[in-house]
Amino acid sequence: MSPNGSDRSPRRPMRRKLLQALTAGLVLATATGCTYKDFPRLGMPTPVTEEAPRILSLWQGSWAAALATGVLVWGLILWATIFHRRSRTKVEVPPQTRYNMPIEALYTVVPLIIVSVLFYFTARDESKLLDLSKKPDVTVNVVGFQWSWGFNYIENVDGSTGNAKTDKNLAAIPDRFKEAFPANAGGVYDVGTPGTRNPQTNNPGPTLWLPKGKTVRFVLTSRDVIHSFWVVPFLMKQDVIPGHTNSFQVTPNREGTFLGKCAELCGVDHSRMLFNVKVVSPSATSSISRTSRRRGRPVTFPPASRRRATRRTGRRTTCEHPQRTPGCRRS
Structure with a gap:
């Protein structure tokens, strides 16, 4: 009781x-x-x-x-x-220490x-x-902007012209990263908009193509605000900061399509800053470089006088200078 x-x-x-x-x-x-x-x-x-x-x-x-x-x-x-x-039977205060x-x-x-x-x-x-001592097989300049991504593939591709080491459009990249660029690499690029979708998977955003088994160096630059480059199954992300270049290297060892996103709140359309990563065989990557990627001027960090200024128009993003800003279009 x-x-x-x-x-x-x-x-x-x-x-x-x-x-x-x-x-x-x-x-x-x-x-x-x-x-x-x-x-x-x-x-x-x-x-x-x-x-x-x-x-x-x-x-x-x-x-x-x-x-x-x-x-x-x-x-x-x-x-x-x-x-x-x-204790239930004692009422005195226990010893205090x-x-x-x-x-x-x-x-x-x-x-x-x-x-x-x-x-x-x-x-x-x-x-x-974050060790960059190993020379990469592939170098990709990842450009973050409101509100999508651009990918500059720094490599020798038939039909591309110029030299990435001296290209003024890549002036935002420090010389210590340009030293690893291939000689006379004009490169190719791909750039997305918030409404871009992969025709193969229907996933939103542009597609970043990477070769399996090759060391890939990402050189991260921003054209406007702080973003964060995150490929989810890479288990790693890094900030994309205007005026400061970050970089890291990975070696993909599994083919497939993986999702990437911006992991830093960067504005009203932050949730639409999505992209895809397609890891394929090296031979398939070379074929894509020759046929699928657009050739031309790389996506770069523009001068301050031409900084990208955007406004919302319904579900579309328009720019004040669409003819000078890759990824923008007239409304």
Whole structure:
């Protein structure tokens, strides 16, 4: 019988709530639509580049550290709640401890160790992912603008003229990146608009063609505001900043069509800044370069006096200078 005279044990409601919480957790874990193969990735998509497993490993390690820390904290809370609760038969105040130097030192040292370990692995992997010492097989200048993408393929293609190293339209790219450009590469380009759709998949946005098994260097430039270049299964994104050039390299190892998007809020049509990535065999990429891509002046960062100025007209985006701005059209 309980102290208040009731035969009902006060522990029963607690057990019932615990059972309900465990049941709810089991339902959430099994009703997400994921297969058992998806759980080890902890929400990440299947990697499609040689560099992506390193990012996935860092993601999994961070979750493991967070889970271990959580279990320790939850365990200490439950231990204190169960074994140091107030006794039902005693009313006096339990012994009070104001200072405990070993415990306080532990509270300071342990978080510092956790942060230091996470920082080490993050810095190690970041230095590997951003390493540009290897000469790329393909260089693509990715140009972000409101509200689509342009892709300058810096390569030798039959029918293209000029030299990307000296082309004034590519003046926004620093010389340290131009050193890796092929000699006398005029290049070809593709540029999209918010209404562009891939004729093969009907996915919105322009298509970026990449060869499987080749190292691709992305040189990121912006014509207006900050964007973020994100190919979802690459497990990596990088900011596209006006006046500052970022770059990274990947080696696709799986053919297919993958979705990309802008991961930085950049304006009213940010949600329409979508594009496709098509990874194909190197021979197919060469054929596409010769036949499908448009030849002409690259998509570039324009001078400030010709900065792209846009306005909304219904569902279409129009420009003040459509004849001088690739990707724009008269309304």
